[in-house]
Amino acid sequence: MRARYPTLFAAFTGAAAAPAVANAAELTVNVEIPRLDVAEYHRPYVALWIEGPDQAAVKTLAVWYDVKKPKHEGATWLKDMRTWWRKAGRSLNLPADGVSGPTKAPGKHQVSFGAAQMNGIGPGQYSLVVEAAREVGGREVVRVPFAWPAKGGPKSASASGSSELGAVVVTAKP
Secondary structure (H helix, E strand, O other): OOOHHHHHHHHHHHHHHHHHHHOOOEEEEEEEEOOOOOOOOOOOEEEEEEEOOOOOEEEEEEEEOOOOOHHHHHHHHHHHOHHHHHHOHHHOOOOOOOOEEOOOOOEEEEEEEOOOOOOOOOOEEEEEEEEEEOOOOOEEEEEEEEEEOOOOOOEEEEEEOOOOOOEEEEEEEO
């Protein structure tokens, strides 16, 4: 009888591992924050979220803001990212574990979202939306369409901002 339990355990763990492989899809986002030649430069607040075909917010993936200000004062200016704030931000309880992060310096930044972060995103056509707003600066929104999950290998799409954001590249991997 004891010999059956390891076999049963192996059968259960093998069955449980199969969906994990099927759900190994990943979304990688590259965001460029341009270096601006201005008298007073502040790092932008940036939100990354997914919208459905109807442009309704499906899920906030990341919010980069001044998380170190005392008494969460950095959250005060999140509403300056007006599009994200109206669609998803005002209902999000920040700081949010796995979503909130510090502002980024000018340069190229890459973030990846695996099965855990993409949980609840069903198959279909979406847009990855990036919004940046900067104190004593401007505000910009960039949308990049993508299909989830990717079929037949990694698929990339890109768009570019004209002032507060540079290139935004989205790569969906099966």
